[in-house]
Amino acid sequence: MDFDLSAAQKKRYAEILRESGTRLGEHRPDGDPDAVRRGFRTAAGIGVTGLCLPEEFGGGGLGALDTALGLEAFGRGCPDTGLAFGVAAHLLACAVPVRDFATDDVRGPLLKGLASGELIAANAMTEDEAGSDIGRLGVTARPVSDGYLLNGEKSWASNAPVAGLVVTYACTAPELGFLGLSAFAVPGDLPGVSFGPPLRKMGLTNCLAGRVTFTDCHVPRRYLLGAEGQGSGIFQHSMAWERAALFGVYLGLMERQLAQCVEHAGRRRQFGRRIGEFQAVSHRMAVMKQRLESGRLLLYRACWLLDEGREDKSAIALAKATVSEAAVANGLDAMQLFGGLGYLADSGVEEQLRDSLPARVFSGTTEIQREIVAKELGL
Amino acid sequence: MAQDEITERISAFIRDRFLDGDPQGELEETTPLLELGVLNSLNTVLLLAHIREELGVAVPSLRINPSDLKNVRSITAMVRELQHSAV
Ligand SMILES: Cc1cc2nc3c(=O)[nH]c(=O)nc-3n(C[C@H](O)[C@H](O)[C@H](O)COP(=O)(O)OP(=O)(O)OC[C@H]3O[C@@H](n4cnc5c(N)ncnc54)[C@H](O)[C@@H]3O)c2cc1C
Secondary structure, X not given: OOOOOOHHHHHHHHHHHHHHHHHHOOOOOOOOHHHXXXXXXXXXXXXXXXXXXXXXHOOOOOOHHHHHHHHHHHHHHOOOHHHHHHHHHHHHHHXXXXXXXXXXXXXXXXXXXXXXXXXXXXXXXXXXXXXXXXXXXXXXXXXXXXXXEEEEEEEEEEOHHHOOEEEEEEEOOHHHHHHOEEEEEEEOOOOOEEXXXXXXXXXXXXXXXXXXXXXXXXXXXXXXXXXXXXHXXXXXXXXXXXXXXXXXXXXXXXXXXXXXXXXXXXXXXXXXXXXXXXXXXXHHHHHHHHHHHHHHHHHHHHHHHHHOOOOOHHHHHHHHHHHHHHHHHHHHHHHHHHOHHHHOHHHOHHHHHHHHHHHHOOOOOHHHHHHHHHHHOXX | OOHHHHHHHHHHHHHHHXXXXXXXXOOXXXXXXXXXXXXXXXXXXXXXXXXXXXXXXXXXXXXOOHHHHOOHHHHHHHHHHHHHHHO
């Protein structure tokens, strides 16, 4: 067993960290769609929009572990976690299924656009009545000549308001229960696709999210991902990548945050000494470090297993739950360490907490991850 | 392992865990598990974990599809096939 990163991994990490810090370090999220599009292009310039896409289409050709490392460096250098999350969701929940399941007719051009950051993708699974349980989708796809007719509404798709491509899932065979789904990569400009306004939310400001509605939307067959009825397996595959690698962004956030806390505790003086000398303060940071490192080990291992072709649902679920819970707990600790300053918007500390809270919900809630772990234990 | 034994073990697990023991003895080899909602996404994780632990067969995620998981008969056929391809 070797816990060291290779020289190439360290070099790539350092480059992404440096470039994201230089180009996006001062980025102030304001939810402006044009700024988000520019952010995607900058991210593409740093190479993160295509980390795990084939090199022939402009990607980095990396596996899951290297992708997670790249996202970690990006999340650490770029304090705009909404942008980092949006880029990671674009890559893992959308470009990965296109990479692995799109038809030859559309795969190359789509991957090229996705890797370059010119084509932004949104993943639309969730519906008003289908959140944790995606067994009965209301969005349907009816086979018609040369394709499918999609109807229904998706209630939450990150990136949707700026998306040129929607990876979505629809019911093609209600009699097959949760396996009656098919997956599609739907160009956003097809007639019958409409996007709602950006949803108002608590954080991840520069990841614009919205509803997506399909009204008699004719999707040509070449945009079907995999075979009809394979949607559930494709979704699980994309979620394996997302749950394992996306949370690298949060490892990066926690790294940056902990460094800020250490710096603050070493500088701020009360009662005649640096607050870091109070054990109540220093131990808080020791626990923050412990959460970060536990999450890191689980996440690297989950990605490594994925790269080995061993899809270990339990390892992935443990990593996802641990990193997201750690991000929230560390976010609360950082607020406390910064005192009143932490509550001020300009400190960036309260923003880190707001950006971390949804991590326990998206990509499958903590409770669902624990259900998966329990089922894998045979319970 | 013989086909009958695999069928029996899988049926027994489904009866016990998903059908409250199946007191009326309704489960058959061709009972449509997906259509009846006996298998949902979380139950399937449990069934596949059982197949892995008890029958030593790891089912890859792309085999989680309607033709392989339709009923006890198709699941048995998939397990047999994967057992043979593993040796
Ligand atoms: C920032 C953000 C980004 C998102 N981006 C996307 C996106 O890009 N695409 C997309 O499709 N969706 C997206 N979502 C939606 C997200 O996937 C869902 O919110 C999530 O799956 C939970 O579904 P729900 O909100 O309907 O909650 P529910 O399923 O209604 O759950 C409510 C509560 O009940 C609990 N619960 C439910 N079932 C069980 C169970 N069996 N056992 C124990 N507890 C249970 C849950 O854990 C949760 O605490 C995003 C959400 C957020 C917050």
